[in-house]
Amino acid sequence: MKRLRKIGIIVLVILGVTAVFAGISINNLSPSYKGQKTLSKLSKETNVYYDPYGIPHIYAANEEDAFRTLGYVHAQDRLWQMELLRRIGSGRLSEVFGGKMLDTDKFFLSLGIDEASKETVAVLDPNNPTVQLSQAYLDGINQFIAEGPTPIEFYLTGIDKVPFQLEDMFNTVGYMAFSFAMAHKTDPLLTNMKDKLGAAYLEDLELDVDPNTVWIRNHREAPKEALGNSITASVSKALGALSLPLFEGSNSWVIAPEKTKNGKVIFANDPHIGFSQPAVWYEAHISTPTFEKYGYYMAGIPYPLLGHDHNLAYGLTMFENDDIDFFYEETHPTEKEKYSTKDGWSSFEKVNKTIKIKDSTDYIFTYRKSVHGPIMNGIADQVKGERPIAMWWMYTQHKNEVMDALYGMSHATNKEEFQEALPKIHAPGLNIMYGDAEGNVAWWATAKLYKDANSARTKFILQDTSNLKAPERYLDFSENPKAINPPWKYVYSANNQPDSIAGMQYPGYYLPENRAKRIVNLLDAKNDWSKEDVKGMINDVVSAVNPSIVGHLEAYIIKNDLSDAQISVLHRLRDWKGENNLDNIEPTVYHRWIYFFLKNTFADELGEEMFNQFLATHLLKRTIAPMAAKKESIWWDNIETKEVVETKAQMVTLAFLQAYASLEKDLDPDSEGWTWDKVHTLEHPHPIGQVATLRSLFNVGPFPVAGTREVINNLAFNYDGDGRYNVTAGPSTRRVIDFSDIENSMGILPTGQSGNPFSEHYDDQAEMYVKGEFRKMLLNEREIKDTSKSLLTFKPTEE
Template identity: 50%
Template sequence: MKRTKKILQWLLVIILLVVILGTAYLQFTKPNYEGEYQLQHLEKETTVFYDDYGVPHIYADNQKDAMTTLGYVHAQDRLWQMELMRRIAPGRLAEIFGTPALKTDQFFAGIGIDENSAKAVKQLDKKSPTYILAQAYLDGINQYIDNGTTPVEIQLLGIKQEKFTLKDVYNILGFMSFSFAMAQKTDPLLTDIRDRFGMAYLKDFGINGELGIQQLQSHQGKYKEYSEISKSVAALLESSPVPAFIGSNSWVIGAEKTKNGKVILANDPHIMYAQPGTWYEAHIVCPDYEMYGYYIAGTPFPLLGHNRDYAYGLTMFENDDVDFFAEEENPNNPKQYQTPDGYKNYTYQQKIIKVKDSTEVKLNVKTSQHGPIVNGLLDGLQSDTSVAMSWIYTQQKNRILEAVYALSHSENLAHFHKSIEWIHAPGLNVMYGDAKGNIAWITSGKLYKLPKTVNGNFILNGANGTDDQKEWLPFAQNPQAINPPWHYVYSSNNQPAAINGYLYPGYYLPKDRAMRIDGLLKAKNDWTKEDVSKMIVDNTSATAETIVTQMTQPLQTNDFTSNEKQALSVLQSWKATHELKDIAPTIYNKWFYFYLKATLEDEFGEENFKLLLSTHIVKQLLENQTANAASPWWDNVTTKDKKETQSEILTKSFKQAVASLETQLGTDVSQWQWRKVHQVTFQHPIGKVKLFSGFFNVGPFPISGTNEVINNQLFIYTDEAVIPVKGGPSTRRIIDFSDIENSWSVLPTGQSGNPMSKHYSDQSELFVNGKFRKMKLNKKEIESASTKVVFQPAR
């Protein structure tokens, strides 16, 4: 007994020592927000003021010193995130996460981003400011790696740190560019629908189906399960430790429509939620340059920014910059594929993927004239059909780093406009406003026309010589509006109007947000920053009332229970708001799940149904299908002797929704509040492990908003008791040129990616409650409420 007691005492002592040492180590890893340090390669002393939310305000004698300092302070708060970001495109996640990351590595290593990055580095002018300042930024990161404290995540995973290079920067931008694209999740799925069920099933999706007679046949009998491509890519992006861009809002109000007679810019890029968040804020001040910017980890120039002269923001254009081609292989030689000029040889490249605690994996990448063959890079696709991925990003000259530098160093609107032409992919809506009263919406992307018989929404024919005939269009034909007579511009990933009679193909989101933004802006001529702050968190749907009417009219209510009648009454009196105390959104979105399940799952099966729920096209479907009683989707194909109707399906699914809510939230309909089901957790990659979730994750929080309102809080329809919000505004910014030193912003969690920093999650309460804090530009105000770090040139 005494022996056991002593053992227990020693165990307690050991545990206590581990806790003390662990706590001491974590304290040691805290970022340093004050003090004096030395940096090599500085010409003169540089001062950094950290404001009350941890934003560094860097005052330097020249831009090169400022960039070296930026690299150092950025790494101090986000080195772990930088490490993740640079590993995705070249396929190096399995080195730190092991076999679970192997599929992601195989795909990204195979699609050519790393090779494209190496080529871009060689082509970049080594005497250009872009190159010189980027290298200074990387120097700052690498000095932090040498002299700073190592993030706890890197210690836990045993990562051996390597110096950052310019190729890492391009790889990070390359991954972000790929994550913008929607074609890789959509084209294969739509092809399966067309080939399995016919074009009639695609009418509700709102795509252009004028494809020629043979492709309009109602059923082709034999089909390939191309949806396996969609499924695999969706799974890779879903499991990625780095969030993907998924949408965004922005609008710029001209001086003629503001109370103070100055331009106001608003922007909230939508990105999948994660911790750390996407953006790192930094304010740089030099004698010849000033910019308050938003930086992606590991990149030297801001994608969003403003100063006293101009401001700019981004949303996703959602144009089509990825195509898939089915190659016809030579039946006598599988190393060749058919072209209009005869058979050509595939090219082959072997890559080695290192896997933590396992043997390395050899990856053989096969490539046609259209791009890499995704068979072998993705799971599930039948091996007898070689499908190539053609992506504009890797096929056009890569000048994205030069473009981002130019956006943040523009001299005027004309200079700003010209730099956008260098961004061939991804397609972006670039929003602009300045102190002189100019406003603009300009799209980036190398746009093209396809022959009238070809629809890029489907897997294309790689052999016929027609499907790959692109007519490249001049940049002047990109959609844009510069100082329009209606005095405002906006973008919310909606389909732009036709140019010269041509609608650019893409994967645009429904009109809901665009309608709401346009309606609010059009009706008012005395906008203030305060008004815009309310608008940017607006929770009212522009289409929900119409859809509710379309869905409730066919209901068979004769045998409705009292709760079903009450739920219906709540919906019919609803004004389409999605506030925390609202009840209708809970019923509405639960009903959506069961109605979609009843209409889509019988054709697709459970896995592909879930996949479809994660795409933009299902959002396009809702308004069209609920208004179309003749839609073929209403019929359940598994009931051979019966043809179901819209009325039957909607009635059955409504009853299922109410029953589910009774089980999950109780029988009192008044308690079915949106706050109980609509919640967000900002999840860290290591926070997926339950043991570490409380330390690394931020949340959960109830949050207002929903899919496709201005306060766009994205989720996948589900029958779960809690709807996990997957993504939303990665920042909210309001730049008011009538009061430029007091413009507003907020991040979802905080500036720092270090869990021990007081700025790891200090903005989360502001964010979920729709509040803001200042983006400070006034030096006296900054100095009065900041800690101070001085960097001296190393001697």
């Protein structure tokens, strides 16, 4: 870090020597949005029109030309992001950032993402259209690497540009799949809690599904003629410090024609992902004589995960199903390198890996594998004890056809073709949302689900009573949760619990009902939705649950312990309708109160380390409302006060007094100064922005921002006791697509289209985003050409 800081200062000095030299440097490092270039293997001239926000609209003679061009323009705006994402799953971050990333590299290498990628690529059919277009995209990236300007981050970190291969695409997908999973944060923690405290302490936690909360309803499509019109705190901390996107949650709803003002489908989606700079999505519009798509692309992936055209739109949220299990392995009494299997004693497989470390010698390490997967002892901090614990992960255990699924989704022309692609998504689990110009609305939960003796109770480390390489059976895709053209005339997902159509519940780490309840309440109450209404809804900052939590807690407050000023604040909370606007004081008080309520309830039993791990789980979010409503709980007693058994009233009152005192100290003696804008801020961090002298060049923000945890405008933050709610994750885009006016559909990115800090499009949407504003997603060719700020033409290389 010291060396990086010195390099950064030197670079800034050099750039600032003279305005002339600075201008030359910036021009040389900036993306090219106009002019002419040659592109190898291009069959015909291709034109790229850049709209006012730097989004490329690619007009090509055929798909291969379009994808080759996409690779080039994507790389010139996002090559640094592509570089980092391909390195995570393959355990190569230490090459860039040094020994501080060694544990993270060891962890990801032990997951086997790189090995799975190699196996997948080895059997790919080069004549498969998915592979051909992927290779064209990579050709475009690699030509930019060979000929284009080197992004400044490569100079600052001292790494070389290296061509991309198909394996890199699958390594990025593997990282994406892992970042969706919550079992790595939850299962070992719950086992440690049970071992330390006993089973009685787990009874008050929301481990099982709650039938009284809002579930996503399933619906099988009627016949056509009947239809009307973690694994560890250290890994998470390391990735968070690098500002790499971690997939968190998401909202989506699709409204059928019967509930819209103009009689056409309206589609809304805002995937929740960790904020970073650049933001995760790259927008691009491709048009050829046979194919058109306006898509949202991950760095290094040629097919959009979100997209739309004149005929259909699709998006996603996280399913949150459980696709990771942990197993205790029984070792041989005398030969510790052997473990018990169904077929007798087997030897652990040993895997040797070498990690290159910047400015240091290579690090060689060995990890063990059982039939279930890698042994996590010594690799994952949450895995305690000597007994070997193996991690089984759906993603690495099965054939990887995710890229074929993305190709099929992006090339589908109707609902039936779109659905055909979905069974190829085995992991990560996704809720795929769909709407089209024909009036169809649909939701499918996509994942390879299984039924097994353990599958109803997978939130603990399991004994090896069944071999998950051969469960009782894998469910057919028809048994996955879904709703297609339901009679209630909309579909939605907010990462909440889905109902079952397979005679079993699907184990998972679902989010609480908060967002789902608000979405359902709003959608049910109205039958004339317009695009403007949906734009307002996607920015909604009202909690449907937090006021009821306040009500449950307020009922136990010992009023005699409060001053008049404290009672006045309590009354404001009691009258609160759940708004989280910048000028509200209620959310500031609420979250400070909840933090102390949680700390006083759990920290004495768990200890600091386990309590902080608990705060990072979805389980904690699911626990808040039920714990607030409980009259009795084993957790209320503070075990550190031996002579006293505390009551809920004492616990709640103490937490409120602590919250009030801390707000007086941190913000203002007068509660009118405790407004939400003082504590809830959003800054988009870049890895290089960790260097103080470079922060203003690379980071975007900070901005005061409305919203909060688990409202529709879900701007999440961690509870860490400092009383400042620095937003870590939220809507990675907001999209509203109205099929009655498809060419005026709206979207927004959190910062800007480009990841190059010298581009005018690095942060030109940031202020619009925090204000809840939108811009057009242009589809009309004439309008695109008329409003284009610049034209970049690619010509075939002369033979």
